[in-house]
Amino acid sequence: MNWFYIFALFLFGLPVGSFLNVVIWRLPRKENVVFPPSHCPICNAKIRPYDNIPIISYLILGGKCRDCGAKISPRYPVVELITALLFAVALPLTGWTMSWDLLAALILTGTGIAIAAIDIEHRIIPDELSFGGLIAGVVLAPLRAESFYGLLWGIVGAVSGAVLLFIVRIGGKALFRREAMGWGDVKLIAMIGVFVGWEGVLMTVFIASVIGTIGGIIGMITSQKTRKDREIPFGPYLIAAGIIVFYFGDKILKSYLSLFEF
Ligand SMILES: [Zn+2]
Incomplete structure (x- = not known):
């Protein structure tokens, strides 16, 4: 069945x-x-x-x-x-049942697919999608947690993600003298943060950077085009990482922390 x-x-x-x-x-x-x-x-x-x-x-x-x-x-x-x-x-x-988590998963992946495809083609992330997802996530957070504190958890996740990428954006600009990341990415990570919380959002940025670097190296080897053309925007990596963390974040965190247990 x-x-x-x-x-x-x-x-x-x-x-x-x-x-x-x-x-x-x-x-x-x-x-x-x-x-x-x-x-x-x-x-x-x-x-x-x-x-x-x-x-x-x-x-x-x-x-x-x-x-x-x-x-x-x-x-x-x-x-x-x-x-x-x-x-x-x-x-x-999400545990085989009709749950708020399942609805959250469908909204996160559906919105994520649209954002990734638009970002790849046009290098923009429409506010309608990132803010739409953010609002859906804010509404779902207390329902998923079955507690009003879920709302706080979601908002802290969104804010910590946005602050982290804001710092990366400012730092990247100072270091490389070019736009490493747009405002669209900052708003996107806020949306992801409301679904995965603050620990999840840190993991998401870390995982996205790792797979982004791997993707960049593969692109460099396989593509003959100019540097600008083969540059893949960061948005799709954030989304892929966000979905991984949404499902497996707890397991990843536990196995990571267990490295420090003696
Ligand atoms: Zn036709």
């Missing part, structure tokens, strides 16, 4: 992923995310309902618009699949 619920969440994730694709395309272009209905960006033809089925339509159409044959970005099926997979694993990772 448990597999049924995992599959149901996977199926739920597919249309959510489709909606995130709309957000990813329209939000940085300042377009309304609800209206008008989806249309081809090249020939403007309205997308028919049967051509708007997550992943399947992309495969049937061979990644091309039915009307003008323009290539459809593989980002569409990729975002749909990643959303569905992350939604599916959220259930076992």
Whole structure:
């Protein structure tokens, strides 16, 4: 029976992923995310309902618009699949029950996927997403903790994350004389902080720096492009690290602290 619920969440994730694709395309272009209905960006033809089925339509159409044959970005099926997979694993990772933690996981991953895709393409993190996620996290924090102190925990997490990245931003500017991190990253870590708390937010920045450095080295080896082009923004690393810490932060912290027990 448990597999049924995992599959149901996977199926739920597919249309959510489709909606995130709309957000990813329209939000940085300042377009309304609800209206008008989806249309081809090249020939403007309205997308028919049967051509708007997550992943399947992309495969049937061979990644091309039915009307003008323009290539459809593989980002569409990729975002749909990643959303569905992350939604599916959220259930076992939050304890197999319908809980506020599960809802928090879905909101954190859904918002995170949209932010990561927009940051990679446009090098911006829309306030609508980071503040939207922050507000959702603030509302969920006391419900998840079943205590009003959860609210305090979430806010302390958000503030400590923002302060930490603010210091990194100022320090980075002084050391390297360039923008290592934008305000968008500071607001993003505040959003993540409300979901993972202050210990989690420290871990998130640390893990993001480690995987960011690894990613940077891989990019340097594999890419022929100029330095500026291959530079990957920090946002997606923060999100990946934030999701890891949301699920495994307690375990990581415990095993780290156990290193100091004799
Ligand atoms: Zn078209």
